[in-house]
Amino acid sequence: MGFYLVPALVALRNEVNARFSHRDKSSDGWIGDASHAARKSSHNPDWAHGGAVRAIDVDIDDNDPAAELRLLVVEAARHDRRVWYVISNGVIYSRTFGFAPRKYTGSNGHFKHVHVSVVENPAKWTDTTRWLNSEPAWMWNPDVVSDLALVQEQFQIAAGVKKGDRKRFHGVATIQNALNVKHLPKGQKLVVDGWAGRATVSAWRDFEAKAGGTGRETTPDPVSLKNLQILRRFRGEGLP
Numbered sequence: 001m002g003f004y005l006v007p008a009l010v011a012l013r014n015e016v017n018a019r020f021s022h023r024d025k026s027s028d029g030w031i032g033d034a035s036h037a038a039r040k041s042s043h044n045p046d047w048a049h050g051g052a053v054r055a056i057d058v059d060i061d062d063n064d065p066a067a068e069l070r071l072l073v074v075e076a077a078r079h080d081r082r083v084w085y086v087i088s089n090g091v092i093y094s095r096t097f098g099f100a101p102r103k104y105t106g107s108n109g110h111f112k113h114v115h116v117s118v119v120e121n122p123a124k125w126t127d128t129t130r131w132l133n134s135e136p137a138w139m140w141n142p143d144v145v146s147d148l149a150l151v152q153e154q155f156q157i158a159a160g161v162k163k164g165d166r167k168r169f170h171g172v173a174t175i176q177n178a179l180n181v182k183h184l185p186k187g188q189k190l191v192v193d194g195w196a197g198r199a200t201v202s203a204w205r206d207f208e209a210k211a212g213g214t215g216r217e218t219t220p221d222p223v224s225l226k227n228l229q230i231l232r233r234f235r236g237e238g239l240p
């Protein structure tokens with residue numbers, strides 16, 4: 001029988017694939033297996049509507065140190081008119097509860113992937129409007145080693161200590177990503193764009209304070225980068 005993934009979710013999957021072209025897809029999914037079929041799940045085909053499957057699982061191993069796929073998809077889906085609920089890391093965000101985060105107690109907490117279910121209204125299933133932020137993605141280039149001096153300069157400019165050109169550096173995105181993963185709670189994640197903006201500098205100071213610093217440091221240094229376990233990404237600063 002012909003079951004199919006609704007076009008809205010095909011569009012989401014295509015966007016994720018385009019943006020994370022090297023991602024691991026082993027935990028991807030959409031059509032329910034036998035264990036799904038035995039229970040109520042939006043991974044099962046809706047035979048009243050020609051076999052439509054209204055849910056997708058997106059593997060979150062993106063192999064991209066400059067962005068976080070899970071965060072990107074969750075944030076996009078939580079604010080999308082097509083979505084009924086999102087499950088990620090044992091947390092469910094449901095339209096029924098205004099997309100507020102709640103503990104998910106179902107059988108699969110979706111720790112290796114993000115689950116997105118669309119609403120029951122078939123009119124929304126064919127809506128293939130862009131899902132992810134349309135800002136051009138800041139692309140990580142693994143061949144470029146970050147220069148700590150340039151990164152420090154950008155932080156100094158952002159903090160008003162120094163004048164100069166605002167440029168994007170790989171190292172800033174590395175720091176943003178590390179702060180997102182290791183420090184910031186959900187809802188306060190930085191956009192990983194390579195800019196040392198106000199939010200980035202503020203998150204950095206906060207991180208420094210918690211790591212035993214004064215909370216006034218505006219410039220990443222080798223010691224604090226070591227605390228963040230990202231020192232190895234920077235050139236010429238006492239690499240271990």
Ligand SMILES: [Zn+2]
Binds near residue numbers: 043055116
């Ligand atoms: Zn799922």
